[in-house]
Amino acid sequence: MLAQLGEEAKLLAGGQSLIPLMKLRFANPSHLVDLNFVPGTTYIKEENGALRFGALTRHTEIEKSAIAAGVPIIHDCAAGIADVQIRNRGTIGGSLAEADPSGDWATVLLTQKTELHCLSPRGERMIPLPEFITDAYTTALDHDELVREVVVKVPEKGSGGAYLAFKRSAPVYPTASAAVQLTMEGEVCKDAAIVLGCVGLMPVRAKEAEAALRGRSIDGKALAGAMEAAHAAADPQPDMRGSAEYKRSLVAALVKRAIEVAVQRARGQRVEVSHIYA
Amino acid sequence: MPETVEKVAIQLKVNGKPHSVTVEPRMLLVQLLREELDLTGTHVGCDTTYCGACTVLMNGEAVKSCTMFALQADGAEILTVEGLEKDGQLHPIQKAFGDSYGLQCGYCTPGLMLSTLQLVTKNPEPSENDIRKAIAGNTCRCTGYQNIFKAIRQASRNMKGV
Numbered sequence: 552m553l554a555q556l557g558e559e560a561k562l563l564a565g566g567q568s569l570i571p572l573m574k575l576r577f578a579n580p581s582h583l584v585d586l587n588f589v590p591g592t593t594y595i596k597e598e599n600g601a602l603r604f605g606a607l608t609r610h611t612e613i614e615k616s617a618i619a620a621g622v623p624i625i626h627d628c629a630a631g632i633a634d635v636q637i638r639n640r641g642t643i644g645g646s647l648a649e650a651d652p653s654g655d656w657a658t659v660l661l662t663q664k665t666e667l668h669c670l671s672p673r674g675e676r677m678i679p680l681p682e683f684i685t686d687a688y689t690t691a692l693d694h695d696e697l698v699r700e701v702v703v704k705v706p707e708k709g710s711g712g713a714y715l716a717f718k719r720s721a722p723v724y725p726t727a728s729a730a731v732q733l734t735m736e737g738e739v740c741k742d743a744a745i746v747l748g749c750v751g752l753m754p755v756r757a758k759e760a761e762a763a764l765r766g767r768s769i770d771g772k773a774l775a776g777a778m779e780a781a782h783a784a785a786d787p788q789p790d791m792r793g794s795a796e797y798k799r800s801l802v803a804a805l806v807k808r809a810i811e812v813a814v815q816r817a818r819g820q821r822v823e824v825s826h827i828y829a
Numbered sequence: 830m831p832e833t834v835e836k837v838a839i840q841l842k843v844n845g846k847p848h849s850v851t852v853e854p855r856m857l858l859v860q861l862l863r864e865e866l867d868l869t870g871t872h873v874g875c876d877t878t879y880c881g882a883c884t885v886l887m888n889g890e891a892v893k894s895c896t897m898f899a900l901q902a903d904g905a906e907i908l909t910v911e912g913l914e915k916d917g918q919l920h921p922i923q924k925a926f927g928d929s930y931g932l933q934c935g936y937c938t939p940g941l942m943l944s945t946l947q948l949v950t951k952n953p954e955p956s957e958n959d960i961r962k963a964i965a966g967n968t969c970r971c972t973g974y975q976n977i978f979k980a981i982r983q984a985s986r987n988m989k990g991v
Contacts (some may be wrong), residue, residue: 583854
């Protein structure tokens, strides 16, 4: 259908970003193709060590899902997005396909092994998430292609993750956010993935911050190193949410807290976290 | 946008009453409710998906009716503030908001009451944190929220055994 309607046609998933953007005339599609009536697009399954989400699975459903709760960073994300009403409508596939640099899902799922199964008249192809998001609001999707399923590999035992986002109030996008996944072997951090949200045109993979933790025990010195590296990796725009320097400091503090929670979770402790409101 | 837009026929239930209407595809649900069905209790506050004044329940779930198209409600059951009262009796949530002084100007109140209804229907004994999370998407500029929290606690007590 998208192929017939041409390049200006757009897909409508949850609509919680696209409809506000249309009201602001930032988006002006010639046609909208509503996916909400397509059956079989909403599900959460665990299969062969991976979580599989239908593209139209709502944030609320992921928040409530016992399967998704098995990967705590995914629950952190789903439960904190915007507010109840928006979580009731907004979808994981829509959020990823929109590729808003302030969106929550991309930041979180870039710390995981995530693949998107995408469908077009030419058939299905798999795109790893790091290759899927190519720029702000831009993805590797062709104009007649859609996201069918989001597949996230379940982290190995001894791995823990956490996602923290700081918001001025519930319905707004975060000022900054940090997603951390750590794999621990005793006191030593075997592997680390750290991604920063809202501080660049795309989520920022903070490789230096990861290196500051890898192969070390997570002590004050390692934390300080990771914070410093995250501060340097962030490339935020100053706007009404804060100055660039404020956002850098904020994202470094979020990284520290997320690391601390991830370590506790890697040890098997249950820690509740959620987005922080000003 | 073309000047004439073909209208689409949809059927939906609003406050238990079935309606067959034709709508422009670009019409928002809140416009259908207010302008076609004359249910002006649902308010438009910010029109930017922020304030929650337009909150209604769609199939029991709170949604911002300014952020979905009317035709997306085809086949759905919508509940607005007008549907809360039964047989001239205020709904326990409406009574609680009045008794607890949970409103001042009242503009946000319909949305807040519907967010409250989703909360207490799914979670009859909400904690303080549950209450805060449930209405985080509803902005009130008068009350400072304390009396709204009180009203929701009262409402959950009122609703027991109803």
